[in-house]
Amino acid sequence: MRAGGSTAAVSFYEEAPRRPGVEEVRLTTAPLRSAPARWDELAPRTAAGFFNGRAWHQAHADPDAAAWHGVVLGWVGGTGRPSLRTVVPVSHYDRAPARPMLDPARLFGSMLRGGRLRTPEAWGRVTLIGATAGYRTVPVCHPDDEHLWARAVQYAMPDDGTAAVLYLDGPTAGRLTRYFPRAPLILTHARTVMRIQGSTFEEHLGALQRSSRTLARREERVFADGARAIKVLPLTAALLPDLARLHPTPKEATAAERELRRYLASPLAGSAHVILCTHNGATIGYRLVFQHGDGLVAHRITLDPRRTGHFAEQPVLQSHAPVRMGLARHLQEIDFGVGGFTEKLRRGARLLPLWSLLLRPPLGWTARHTREVNRRRAGELFDAYAQDMDVDDLALLRLIAQTGMFAA
Structure with missing residues (x-):
């Protein structure tokens, strides 16, 4: 990371109105482990904001030896008394990131039909800006300070190599392009989210498509017929032995317990809860969730294969129990993550396309490449999930697949 602006192949345009008086802006860098605690106060109090806070980043730093993780x-x-107003997480990689969902050559180059841009060598050193764990980026600042966030992004970019902001939802991506108008917007992936509607479970179901509503009611009846019950508890050390025993092998049990202990030892402990599935008082499954502001982040789900599988434990823990928890706590949204789309869509979740701002594309990248990637990615999502998607989400994907252009 360097000080000063970059001569990157993107233009930076600052449009936001200034506050009264003269603002003296200072940009500094720090290693991830030394980032100030106030970072968490600036992250939005939403499910998306959860992945962009200090606690999450410090608990999930990419272990790739080629990476340097820090913040601007x-x-x-x-x-005398400067005020911290924005934080930009930055990861520098000397070679292609080891994780496929962080590697631009695999995310973008692999979608092209041929040519050198499919190779890691074409992308050179890689700088990723935003959330590299959790796969959902939002600016860490007050909404009125997004111009400061954009200045910090520009500051974070080195003089060479590829640079990108990964995994922006459509409205956020569209809003940020005004600061980087020459940066290609590339459809990168998707995740599933659920807007909690109404004040009761029945009111929530009433807002879903008929097929989702019918399926949920049937699964809830089967769950009750099996004398299964749900209990929501804060994650504590006392729960860990029972939770670890649910995993089918000692290796998986050890790994799961290690992960849960890491959360308990981190600032994430206060937001971590477990949704327990029980039968006659015995725990037979659980879902780890994090509450952040008005959002719920649904994480690990584990079921004892010897005692589950016949009474809809999986869909209840996966979808219905988190909805009930959200209703009880007056939350607005559940983030279900980047996998298992079909089962979540069938139960009322929405497909949320995720975009990336390619701040500095590799040499030779053109608008034709952007359109090709967008068309193919949208086509893949459409073909895989069309039958279970909301009609408005379907129309959006169809438009992107036809034009190759950004749409939200």
């Missing part, structure tokens, strides 16, 4: 900090005010 945007301060406003004099040197």
Whole structure:
């Protein structure tokens, strides 16, 4: 990371209105482990914001040996008592990131029909800006300070190599392009989210498509017929032995317990809960969730294969129990993550396309490449999930597949 602006192949345009008076802006860098605690206060209090806070980043830093993880900090005010106003997580890779969902050559180049842009060598060193764990990026700042966030992004970019902001939802991506108008917007992946509707479970079901409503009611009846019950508890050390025993092998049990202990030892502990599935008082399954502001992030789900499988335990833990928890706590949204789309869509979740701002594309990248990737990615999502998608989400994917252009 360097100080000063970049001569990157993107233009930076600052459009936001200034506040009264003169703002002295200072940009600094820090290693991830030394980032100030106030970072968490700036992250939005939403499910998306959860993945962009200090606690999540420090607990999930990419272990890739080729990476350097840090932050750019945007301060406003004099040197006496400056105010931290924006935080930009940054990861520099000397070679292609080991994780496929972070590697631009695999995310974008592999979607092309041929040519050198399919190879990691074409992308050179890689700088990723935003959330590299959790796969959902939002600016860490007050909405009025997005111009400061954009300045910090520009500051974070080195003089060479590929640079990108990965995994933006459509509205956020569209809003941020005004600061980087020459940066291609590329359809990258998708995740499933559920808007919680109404004040009761029946009101929520009433807002879903008929097929989702019918399926949910049937699964809830089967679950009750099996004398299964749901209990929501804060994650504590006392629960860990029972949770670990649900995993089918000692290796998986050890790995799961290690992960849960890591959460308990981190600032994430206060937001971590487990949704327990029980039968006659014995725990037979659980779902790890995190509550952040008005959002719920649904994480690990585990079921004892010897005692489950006949009474809809999986769909209840996967979808219905998190909805009931959200209703009880007056939450707005559940983030179900980037996998298992079909089962979640069938139970009322929506498919949320995720975009990336390619701040500095590799040499030779053109608008034709952007359109080709967008068409193919949208076509793949359409073909795989069309039969279970909301009609508005389907129309959006169809438009992107036809034009190759950004749409949200």
